[in-house]
Amino acid sequence: MSVPLHTDLSDPMLPVAVRIASVARETHDTCTLVTEPVDSGGLPAFQPGQFSMLYSYGVGEVPISVSGDPGVPDRLVYTIRSVGAVSGALVNRSPGDTISMRGPFGSPWPVEAARGRDVLLVAGGIGLAPLRPVIYHILRHRADYGRFTILYGARSPKELLFTKELKAWSAAPDTQVLTTVDTGGASWRGHVGVVTKFFRFVKLRPQQTVAMTCGPEIMMRFVMRELDAQKVADENIYLSMELNMKCAVGFCGHCQMGPYFLCKDGPVFRYAEMRRWMGGRHEL
């Protein structure tokens, strides 16, 4: 599949400036940045699942997935959780500021291959952001897909992303959205527990389901166990992997896991390809 690239192929380490059009606060530590071109040059198209390297001048550059709507051109949207130096600098930006980017890079979610089939998304924490473009795409082309199920877990109610949208999505035809938190607190009326507990409620049609999952690796491992039990084939399960990335073009070597460079062979993999290298096998 050919993937459109904004990055200058003759110098893939050279970032281009983009302007921040707006900043929306999602939670106490997470913001969504809408970026637009600084000049008339336009922004590249992206495919759901791809990521950019976002550069905060002098601070550093980190991989961040595009979280916006693939149907809206010339805007690239990112949802960033502040966990350290670079992500912290990025979420503290104001409209009108410029940052720089390279990309988008990486393999997409299989939205085309999933056409005509049931789609199950399982997200944990910030992992909902890389899956949001899939949701936009499916809801825009709702008739092209079968049953649509979104399972989402966060640590606590105040960590939940896109809460208004979650409600709106659950109102779409033949679409089920289930949200849970690890610890609820007194005012929480929703589900409590890990996201995998929903596998007891949702009735999958394993033969025609394509599953996509993104979240902490430990969560994804438990999701794999459930999907195995439900007899969803490894070839129809996709996950987005994460490791340190310094270049996104296969030069820095940091993101290797088994034979793969997560940046250029992934970040989205079929479980069938990744299974051997997951489960903590690399970390012992």
Next chain:
Amino acid sequence: MNACLPDIRSAVRIDCQGLGSLIAAIRRRGYQVIGPHLQDGAISYGPIQEIEDLPIGWTAEQGPAFYRLQRRSDSAMFQYAAGPKSLKDFIHPSEIRLFSAVREEGAFRILPNSDPAPRYAFLGVRACELAAAGIQDRVLLEGRYSDPIYRARRGNSIIIAVQCSAPSEVCFCTSMGTGPRAEAGFDLALTELIGPGSHEFVVEVGTQLGAELLSEIEFSDASPDLRNQAQAATQAAAASIQRRLDTNGLREVLRDNFDHPHWDDVAQRCLACGNCTQVCPTCFCVNVEDSTDVAGQTAERWRRWDSCYSLAFTYIHGGSVRVSTKSRYRQWLTHKLSYWHDQFASSGCVGCGRCIAWCPAGIDLTQEVAAIRAATNQTEGTK
């Protein structure tokens, strides 16, 4: 000066004076000659102005965690095996600025590096080093993306190889199929021949550029006898190499022995210092570092060699992925000898032995592999 242009793939003869003229001819063309010289107690690559800069009369003894310069009884210039540096030090430099950025009206403007790439002529390059450069080409040039720094430096370079006739105890190029004889990838290849009262070179012509360089200096025909001597020198070198790495099925052996107890054994000895990755001519991993000046008016991005032996290498928010020394040694060796095949359709090792000589703990990958194989065969035998 010879008016004629020697044919590509022909061989001619030059003497020491001719070698001096060759160095001068290359420099006249605006190249910096990088060749062997004595530095920090080793025969290393560095700038060469004239033949007096070469390690005349020196060689080195090598072994696990061992490297010592030694005097020879003759005035040989190229009778030593690979030292700590390789072409990588020049074409994939250990640190380089990728760009700078200046603040203008509140926004930063990115200024790409405009320094012209140096034009290097490498002298004394061995077959294993040519193979290593070929491997780095696949990593840094021939994939989906290509690195402009490497591309410019590699594309600009002249290669004057030397057919190896003095392998060291750590060499195992014969196991890796990378030497000691270089068949291609050079502009010129010298074989140094020293006899009683004679010191001369057979020069094989690899490219048009090589032929043109020769046409600027004195050379004569290489007699059949002299060519036979040159052939015999590399054959003798091949025969003298004792160290072996059994590559048969090696890719699978390492991939399938992830949980082998021998990894714990190596981890007891490995210091995770990363020396092996620094001296290895194929290791390519880098870090990317951003910084600003104190006033915040200019920013820079630098690229520096990195090592999979560092804890920070796999750091992600919350902690590193490969925490133990065991996991890091295993990653290095398995990448080099197994995953490399998946990624770049060849082994990542050329058998130069640098990682053996320069490991402070004397860890020898050929022995580690043999140990894993031996125990694997045993368990299979008792099943």
